[in-house]
Amino acid sequence: MSETHFRRMKDLPSTHLLGTGTPMCAGCGGLQALHEIYDILGVRTVFVNAAGCMTLLSVYPFTPFRGSWLYTAMASAPAGGQGVRDALDILLEQGRIGAEEDLDVVVLTGDGAAYGMGLSATSGAIERGLDFIYVCYDNEGYGNTGQQFSGATPHAALTSTSMGPRGYPGYKKDLFAIWAAHRPSYVATVIGAEPLDLARKIETAKSLTGPRLILALAPCPTGWDFDPKQSADIGKLAVKTGIWPLKEYIDGRVVHTRVPHPRVPVEEYLKLQGRFAHLFAPARNESLLADLQHSVDGYWAGVESAGPEAPGAR
Amino acid sequence: MSRKLLTGNGAAAWGARLARVDYIPAFPITPQTEIIETLEQWIDNGRMPGRLVTLESEHSMITAAGAAAATGVRVFSATSSQGLLYGMEMLYTVAGWRAPFVLINVSRGLSAPITLEPDHNDVMAARDSGFLQLHCATCQEVLDSTLIAYRLAEDARVRLPAIVNQDGFYLSFTREPVEIPEPETMASFLPPFDPENMQFRASAPVSQAVAVLGGGPYSYFRYETHLASLKALEVYDEVSSEFEQITGRANPAVECYRTEDAEFVFVMMGAFATKARQAVDQLREAGWPIGLVRPRLFRPFPEEKIREALKGKQGIAVIDQNISFGRGGVLHTEIASSILGRPGMPTILVSFIGGLGGRDISAEEFYQMAEITKQAVANGIAPEPRLLYTETELREVRKLQAIAHAEREQLRTES
Numbered sequence: 001m002s003e004t005h006f007r008r009m010k011d012l013p014s015t016h017l018l019g020t021g022t023p024m025c026a027g028c029g030g031l032q033a034l035h036e037i038y039d040i041l042g043v044r045t046v047f048v049n050a051a052g053c054m055t056l057l058s059v060y061p062f063t064p065f066r067g068s069w070l071y072t073a074m075a076s077a078p079a080g081g082q083g084v085r086d087a088l089d090i091l092l093e094q095g096r097i098g099a100e101e102d103l104d105v106v107v108l109t110g111d112g113a114a115y116g117m118g119l120s121a122t123s124g125a126i127e128r129g130l131d132f133i134y135v136c137y138d139n140e141g142y143g144n145t146g147q148q149f150s151g152a153t154p155h156a157a158l159t160s161t162s163m164g165p166r167g168y169p170g171y172k173k174d175l176f177a178i179w180a181a182h183r184p185s186y187v188a189t190v191i192g193a194e195p196l197d198l199a200r201k202i203e204t205a206k207s208l209t210g211p212r213l214i215l216a217l218a219p220c221p222t223g224w225d226f227d228p229k230q231s232a233d234i235g236k237l238a239v240k241t242g243i244w245p246l247k248e249y250i251d252g253r254v255v256h257t258r259v260p261h262p263r264v265p266v267e268e269y270l271k272l273q274g275r276f277a278h279l280f281a282p283a284r285n286e287s288l289l290a291d292l293q294h295s296v297d298g299y300w301a302g303v304e305s306a307g308p309e310a311p312g313a314r
Numbered sequence: 315m316s317r318k319l320l321t322g323n324g325a326a327a328w329g330a331r332l333a334r335v336d337y338i339p340a341f342p343i344t345p346q347t348e349i350i351e352t353l354e355q356w357i358d359n360g361r362m363p364g365r366l367v368t369l370e371s372e373h374s375m376i377t378a379a380g381a382a383a384a385t386g387v388r389v390f391s392a393t394s395s396q397g398l399l400y401g402m403e404m405l406y407t408v409a410g411w412r413a414p415f416v417l418i419n420v421s422r423g424l425s426a427p428i429t430l431e432p433d434h435n436d437v438m439a440a441r442d443s444g445f446l447q448l449h450c451a452t453c454q455e456v457l458d459s460t461l462i463a464y465r466l467a468e469d470a471r472v473r474l475p476a477i478v479n480q481d482g483f484y485l486s487f488t489r490e491p492v493e494i495p496e497p498e499t500m501a502s503f504l505p506p507f508d509p510e511n512m513q514f515r516a517s518a519p520v521s522q523a524v525a526v527l528g529g530g531p532y533s534y535f536r537y538e539t540h541l542a543s544l545k546a547l548e549v550y551d552e553v554s555s556e557f558e559q560i561t562g563r564a565n566p567a568v569e570c571y572r573t574e575d576a577e578f579v580f581v582m583m584g585a586f587a588t589k590a591r592q593a594v595d596q597l598r599e600a601g602w603p604i605g606l607v608r609p610r611l612f613r614p615f616p617e618e619k620i621r622e623a624l625k626g627k628q629g630i631a632v633i634d635q636n637i638s639f640g641r642g643g644v645l646h647t648e649i650a651s652s653i654l655g656r657p658g659m660p661t662i663l664v665s666f667i668g669g670l671g672g673r674d675i676s677a678e679e680f681y682q683m684a685e686i687t688k689q690a691v692a693n694g695i696a697p698e699p700r701l702l703y704t705e706t707e708l709r710e711v712r713k714l715q716a717i718a719h720a721e722r723e724q725l726r727t728e729s
Contacts, residue, residue, distance in 0.1 A: 069521035079374030083381025297675030
């Protein structure tokens with residue numbers, strides 16, 4: 001990207017477009033990210049939503065969106081985006097609408113759809129070169145149904161379907177790499193707690209065409225078990241500890257937009273969240289804590305050895 | 315107007331072409347694939363405008379179809395069997411969006427066991443989805459019904475998607491002479507799609523398909539959909555008579571064949587009803603007062619017309635080419651509930667199930683069904699539902715099992 005409009009915090013939009021009074025939980029990191037994203041994407045958008053927490057944003061007869069919205073189902077929001085995009089293109093081609101009536105198609109889903117049920121529809125949309133932005137609010141579990149583990153749940157986290165002493169036995173799926181392997185136009189990780197980095201990435205995404213993913217880590221007070229007022233702090237710690245790398249894939253290269261140095265120990269992030277409380281009490285689970293720190297260290301060692309601009313998926 | 319030998323699939327493709335469809339989300343499945351191949355070739359060589367996009371599943375295909383219709387373009391799609399079921403969640407969903415488009419279903423039996431040949435269990439599974447359903451018995455009807463279905467679906471009083479059903483193989487791959495109307499004639503019969511307020515535009519932001527909380531708003535929208543579907547009964551009559559004026563071809567919601575003076579009636583849908591029609595002719599020659607009632611429109615269900623057709627008859631044989639396990643034939647229960655408690659209706663309704671997975675229904679079986687119905691009227695009691703199957707067929711299956719067992723036995727002794 002050549003020039004950004006967003007150099008300092010005061011460059012961020014001061015007018016906020018998404019309405020208030022939605023039924024999202026207090027401290028919802030997904031809603032925070034969506035507010036920031038919508039402010040930059042603007043109202044000439046149609047949000048195509050999949051089943052998830054944010055399905056409840058638009059409840060008849062109200063909506064917080066000043067632009068348009070279409071709810072589909074859990075698995076096929078990208079296909080809904082395809083239908084809307086193709087129809088708009090047909091209308092433009094036939095001269096039935098002018099360019100001023102065109103809209104950007106934005107698919108909005110949680111991690112359940114993005115990492116799991118909707119992955120086939122997503123892969124198909126990327127392979128067809130669909131011109132759309134996919135926004136995933138990743139709260140690392142099936143949040144809307146009470147935080148069962150999903151393909152996005154991190155290792156060792158307690159969820160309502162992984163309540164054992166070691167938590168979730170699996171490992172968080174690398175959706176960034178899955179997308180990048182399709183060679184789309186753009187892939188970026190963001191977090192609401194870093195609004196400047198987020199704004200620049202939305203600005204970049206908006207300037208491009210083709211399939212684009214904005215993957216937002218969404219700290220979830222109810223699902224991760226923390227006080228809603230800590231949501232932004234937890235978000236910042238996710239970046240500072242290196243557990244949520246802020247990066248983008250563009251022109252076949254991965255660029256880390258924030259390299260935390262020195263990195264805060266991962267346990268500073270974990271200990272604020274009830275879903276990791278079993279790592280600290282009744283006794284510290286040193287080996288599991290070490291595993292988690294080791295995995296983050298390993299990631300960044302890979303980044304450092306490849307240089308900040310590494311070709312390929314990571 | 316030109317006359318051509320067309321398969322049912324070819325007729326469906328011609329229906330889409332004459333409807334000047336804008337958008338065709340597609341996914342291949344036997345026996346439907348020829349429809350989308352034909353359309354793709356026409357689009358590729360410039361013989362028709364439009365855009366065909368192959369999705370990665372029928373679930374996505376129906377989603378894209380509904381989303382495009384909700385954006386205000388004319389949409390066509392086609393599927394069969396497992397594909398229809400794979401898209402089932404979205405059939406219900408896009409009907410709830412009130413997104414009008416036409417979906418051809420080329421009927422094929424459902425798994426398991428997996429098969430390629432036809433029966434109606436696939437389309438019956440979509441019965442309660444909100445899609446209108448038109449059932450065809452000839453290739454000509456496939457073309458005509460496709461055009462009629464657009465008028466019906468897009469009508470402001472209805473605005474629901476429609477399924478046009480044709481039987482796999484028996485229609486899809488069978489060539490029949492089909493009259494193809496002139497494009498100009500069809501352009502005046504079917505004007506461009508006017509989506510009214512159903513669209514996504516920068517100047518008119520709108521939220522479609524939003525969630526509801528509570529049974530009040532939910533029931534409101536569900537009832538609206540039901541009432542809109544019922545509206546399609548009168549709209550169908552209007553549209554089909556207009557179509558008849560233009561083309562000379564009648565496509566009544568319920569086809570009655572030699573029923574006026576009949577005492578007995580076969581009730582049947584789809585291509586196999588042409589076999590029933592032939593049986594009626596032969597039985598008539600043998601002196602039987604018998605006819606055939608064939609609902610073309612299945613959703614909404616033309617109850618009133620069914621009652622008119624069955625009034626004063628003595629015995630009805632309902633032949634279902636579907637099976638609701640643990641209950642029996644779907645059409646049988648629909649007919650029964652339509653006539654129950656109404657004056658002058660026949661009290662003897664006999665249920666037969668046949669033609670599953672493309673199994674033939676022979677002339678002899680039609681004669682026998684007539685005989686059983688006549689007996690039931692004489693006895694004043696309807697017999698248990700019959701599953702059509704012959705001794706020979708059972709013997710053939712047993713023989714195959716015996717051969718397979720013997721071969722396995724031989725392998726075991728050799729090793």
